[in-house]
Structure formats: C-alpha cells, structure tokens
Amino acid sequence: MVKQERAARTRETLIRSAAEVFDRDGFSTASLTAISSQAGVSNGALHFHFASKAVLVDVVEEAALTRLLAVTNGELPLGVSRVQLLVDVTHALADALRGDVVLRVGFALSGETSRPPRMDLRQSWRCWVEETLKQAEAEGELRRGTEVQDAVTAVVAATVGFEVLGVRDSPWLSVSTVMRFWRLLLPTLVPATRLAVIEARGTRRPQEAV
Numbered sequence: 001m002v003k004q005e006r007a008a009r010t011r012e013t014l015i016r017s018a019a020e021v022f023d024r025d026g027f028s029t030a031s032l033t034a035i036s037s038q039a040g041v042s043n044g045a046l047h048f049h050f051a052s053k054a055v056l057v058d059v060v061e062e063a064a065l066t067r068l069l070a071v072t073n074g075e076l077p078l079g080v081s082r083v084q085l086l087v088d089v090t091h092a093l094a095d096a097l098r099g100d101v102v103l104r105v106g107f108a109l110s111g112e113t114s115r116p117p118r119m120d121l122r123q124s125w126r127c128w129v130e131e132t133l134k135q136a137e138a139e140g141e142l143r144r145g146t147e148v149q150d151a152v153t154a155v156v157a158a159t160v161g162f163e164v165l166g167v168r169d170s171p172w173l174s175v176s177t178v179m180r181f182w183r184l185l186l187p188t189l190v191p192a193t194r195l196a197v198i199e200a201r202g203t204r205r206p207q208e209a210v
Contacts, residue, residue, distance in 0.1 A: 011049050013039045015063050018056050019105040023167075027057065027112055057109065058118050064106020065119045071096055072128045082136035083190055084198055086129065087182050090159055091202035093125070094173040097163055107163050126156045143191050151189055158185075175201065 017039035021030045032053055036046040050056040071092050076085055097104050109115075110122040130152045137148050158181050166173035182200035190198060 007049075010039075010041060010045060014041065014046055014049055014056070015060055016102060019060050019064075019102040022057075022060065022105045022108075023101050027109070028114055032056075054115075057115070060102060061106050061109050061119050061121070064103050064109070064121055065124065067096065067100055067103040068093075068106070068121050068124060072125075080203070081141055081194075081198070082132055082139060083141050083186075083194075084203060086132050086136070086155070087186075087198065087200060088202045088204045089128075089132075090155070090182075091175065091178050092204060093159065094162060094166070094175075094178050097166060098170060098173045104163075104167065107160075108167065111164070122156075122160055125159070126152065129155050129159075141190060141194065143189060146189060151185075154185060178202075 014035065018030075018035045021035045021038050025031075025034065030053075032046055033043060035056070036043045039046070046056075050059065072089055076082070080088075097107065103121075106119075107121045110120045130148070133142070133148050133151050133155075136142055137146075142148070142151070162172045162177060162181075171177060179201045182198075186195060186198055186200060
C-alpha cells in the first residue's frame with residue numbers, strides 16, 4: 001500500500017512538473033530530461049510511469065479536463081439564476097487558470113497545431129457555456145430578441161481570449177477584467193428588470209483588490 005501511494009504521488013508530481021515545463025518551454029521543445037529534473041526523479045522513474053512524451057502530454061490534458069469539469073459541473077445553487085451561474089463560473093475559471101498550471105496548459109494544448117487535441121478543453125468550455133445559456137433562455141432569463149449563439153460567441157471569445165492573453169500577462173485573468181466584461185455584456189443579455197440582481201463581480205469569490 002505504501003509503495004502504491006508513493007507511486008501515485010510520483011505520478012502526480014510528474015504531471016504537474018510536465019505542465020510547468022510545457023508552460024515554460026513550450027510543448028515542442030520541452031524535454032523529458034527537463035521534466036524529470038523538475039520533478040526531482042530519474043528518467044527511468046519517468047519512463048516507468050509514462051512511455052513517451054506524447055503519452056505524458058495526453059495525461060496532462062486529461063488531468064486538465066478533470067480540473068475544468070470541477071469548475072463547471074457543480075449544481076445550480078438555490079435561488080441563483082443561470083446567468084449569475086455563468087458569471088460566477090467565468091470568474092472561477094479565470095481564478096483557476098491563474099493558479100493551476102495543469103489547467104492552464106490543458107487549455108493551451110487545445111490550440112497546439114502540432115498535435116490533434118484528444119480532449120479539447122476550449123471546446124468543452126464552449127459546450128458548457130452554450131448549454132447554460134440555452135437553459136437561461138428556456139427559463140426566461142434572457143432579454144427578448146437575444147440570440148443564444150450570439151451570446152455564446154461573445155462569452156467564449158472573451159474568456160478564451162483572457163486565457164490566451166493571461167499566460168504571460170496575469171491581469172487579463174483578474175477579477176476586475178472579468179467584471180468589466182460582464183458589465184459591458186449584461187445589459188445586452190438580460191432584461192433591465194433583472195440587471196440589478198446580477199452581480200458582475202460574481203457571488204462565489206472572496207473580495208479581491210481591483
């Protein structure tokens with residue numbers, strides 16, 4: 001049991017170290033030697049867990065998808081609208097992208113042209129946004145005349161843009177950036193009677209300096 005636990009810890013360390021090296025050096029130039037050094041293990045230990053760099057990249061992407069689902073797959077809290085949920089989850093995603101290199105690299109892999117993504121995180125995010133906005137429309141939360149696909153395009157383009165820009169410039173993933181986006185979009189998305197009850201800053205987050 002102790003040996004299995006140690007192996008599981010080593011595997012998780014290698015996944016995180018691989019993400020850190022991919023984030024720092026890029027996927028094409030990152031080496032297994034650099035990853036094993038970052039993890040503090042031998043090359044042999046790395047190859048025991050992952051047969052090749054391609055396998056390790058796939059595992060990092062899978063781990064990133066698990067983290068994305070943890071952000072998006074919670075139940076709708078009592079009394080919270082679908083639109084507020086969407087606002088809250090975009091804030092949660094930005095926060096996770098700032099602090100979790102595995103998630104950040106998983107999103108970047110979606111745009112990596114040198115390999116077909118096995119688990120396209122950007123596509124998974126788009127599907128969640130679309131489903132949430134369709135539910136908001138069905139529940140009468142959207143402004144009359146609002147096209148769901150137009151709203152999906154705006155939200156996905158903005159949030160993925162924040163993700164890309166935030167890799168090297170973290171203020172793009174700040175609370176204030178996401179809040180300003182929602183302040184701009186919400187008046188076109190929800191009726192004026194609902195606008196006052198939607199919190200563009202999000203309702204789940206601790207207070208953070210703007």
